[in-house]
Amino acid sequence: MMARYHVTTTVNGDEVDFLCESDQTLLSVLRDELVMTGTKEGCGTGDCGACSVTVDGRLMCSCLVLGVEVDGKEVETIEGMADGEALHPLQQKFLEHAALQCGICTPGLLVASRALLERNPDPTETEIRYWLAGNLCRCTGYHKIVEAVADAAREMREV
């Protein structure tokens, strides 16, 4: 049995600790050790964005981050996006705009979109498209996703 490392970190505001192997990805830690399966694996090579999370506020592919790297950091995943019973405006707008079909890409797209709006509360269509270019969606053709993000941005600017 390979030696396992003890890692202490914060996930969605909760302090958690876990054991992981030195080559185990954050994606695998989230899904297999912490059983938080909202973060998805579409490729495991950094090419699809389904595994998007933020670490200390920076958007990352969790399949390209090692579990041991998040020691002492703050990880945010899709499971932490809603505020209690209230959906995040992006989640609500994705629903209203029918911006999801199969939904496997949706957690990653929502996490990536939130990271965008934190940096740029008023993005243009082009800025949205380029920011989300690392998140593949095979179902929607992106049309309604881009609309939903723009609409959520509008609403979030108003409050």
Added chain:
Amino acid sequence: MATMLKYEDKDLKVVGTRPIRPDGVDKVTGRARYGADVNLPGQIYGRVVRSPHAHARVLAIRTDKAEALKGVKAVVTRDDFPEMPVEYAAAGELIVNFRDVTRNMMAREKVLYDGHPVAAVAATSEAIARRAARLIEVDYEVLPHVIDPVEAMADDAPLLHEEQMTEGLDPAPEKPSNLAKVVSFAKGDVEQGFAEADLVIEREFNTKPVHQGYIEPQASIASYTEDGQVELYTATQGHFVIRAQCAKLLQMDISKIRVIPTELGGGFGGKNNVYLEPLAIVMSKKSNRPVKMTMSREDVFRSTGPTSGAHTRIKIGCRKDGRITAAEAELDFQAGAFAGSSVPMAAMCTFTRYDLDNVRVRGNDITVNRPKVAAYRAPGAPISIFGVESILDEMSRELGIDPIEIRLKNAARQGTQTYYGPTFGPIGYEETLNRARQHPHLQEKLGPDQGRGIATGFWFNIGKETTTTLNVNEDGSVTVILGTIDVAGGSRAAMAMMVAEELGIDVDKVRPQIGDTQTLGFNFVTAGSRGTFASGIAVTVAARKAIDVMRERAAQMWDVPVDGVVWEDGHARPASSNVGEFEPLSIVEIARKSGMTGGPIAGHAEITAEGAGPGFGTHIVDVEVDRRTGLVKILRYTVIQDTGKAIHPAYVEGQFQGGAVQGIGWALNEEYIYDADGRLQNPGFLDYRVPVASDVPFIGTDIVEVPNPNHPYGVRGIGEVPIIPPIAAISNAIHDAIGIRLREQPMSPPKVLKAIREASNGAG
């Protein structure tokens, strides 16, 4: 019994609105459970050992070292699966042969493609399973291989199946070949038709294999119990068909296998077949533990069904006025390692948008050293119509006829007899062309190196076996159990809406749920755009049966004959004042009293849906070609399609947009690239490039509604048609932009650049 419900033109309260989908909240919060999200207590992890060779004889497989590794609980090879005789069954649009299905999931005498499974292991951790997989030793005798469909038909081509004699040839061939099957369709006198033509154009076209590219890799988890029962969670479009295939391949009773479909992370035709499921079941039996198996993205590209690459030859003759006098096609389709490509459907779709007297189409189904193809959205149609729509564009230029006009002049309409048999009922093809003609898109001005293209598509749509159960709960809310998978398009939402409309209640009082294989009778896979059509009929039948029960209950409470009770707006009412004066009874009141009036209220449907309505679409695209890089940029795109009826318009638009963007990817970038040894060079999303958000503009949509007379709400299927026209439309637009006609897909920057250079060299 075949079931048809006639279309009724009536005022609608729910159908046609845009409620939030019932599966939506789970999907935006990360709660929805897809294949890889299911875990069972005590599970172990399976891994497949795959062939590194495109074609080789498997001389020996040694598993002892792997079995000796601590933590390894099961190893399987060809010896663990029974031989299967030749026996055919339907699975989605394509037919499968069990002799081949068993060989595709686990190679027997030969490996036939890079990625072909030769063994599998299950161990207590993924890391151990990986290590064990490397310890399995396979002796191969490497054989020459062939991938190109035309080369595969040559006399001296490496032969995949030594016993394969071409079907459908007269006289029958004397020696085996890679040509598995020939399908032919003919109508009228093609020679005569070409003789009458003023203009005849014949061209050849080539397309590369592309993958469905669903973002969720295949994943299954199987648990085999001591009393021989199987519980199988799997990401599939057809849990009943997966059950039937597993039962057959493993020689078990169907009733002993319970398949629970997980949320599906995209399929597009690619998740109708078994890959991991039988391996997981047998390894669970051997280890006495649940076995979880997931594919890596590389596995998905190397071993699951892409669509065919193809070579086509199309010849069309027409008179000066643009009227087509004859049309002929020869289609060479890769089947992959085993017979059974989509070439029969491609052949039927080739010219079916047009009302033609003289047609001849031949389709060749060719085995080559690539994974067995699987259906991909309108299987084969985008490939076969590419050439037709390209030649029509050429003709329209040559004759000085507008491209929409030339299509209208030849358009199929109600009463047109197709060359494969059926005569069309009411269809919306002309309507889509007429809408295109008036569309503001056509007014947009084009700049230098910009061009506009038009192309059209047709798909049959299908019905088939479908079941459903509708329960009116004690409080008057309703649960509907569906047997068709929500393949992403939002069919759960659409079903709930039709039920709400029938019962006269709010849509949020209806909760739709996909049933597992033990809760309902057989359902065909969700393919061919049948979900909303067939399950829509089933839920309408079930709702109407429940209404009849509720009318009986009201009649009983009022002590009047049941004929004296009608159902309106969610209430039982007296049919007339002659029946008596009664306060209407709501579904809530009837449901609350159901225990005293005869028990729970339900409606069931076990049907074979018939009368699916053909779908047609017209696409308009503007492109800009960068002459320095060869990059083709999509400036504007419009999809116009007949849906029959859009139950939930937002999801119809979503299907149009998603299908068109898949088509754009197919046209411009996607392709399988093999090296000289037949190994796939781009098994990942970095090098197999699907469209990303910044590659495409907003996709305009225009919904045409010519009701299907054989559906209570007029529904036709919608999911297939949007992927059909893009390759042809974009090729036509590139020609309009730079005067160069591309007859090979993908029209990627290197290929476009090469064509531009060749054209300028030729000119200079």
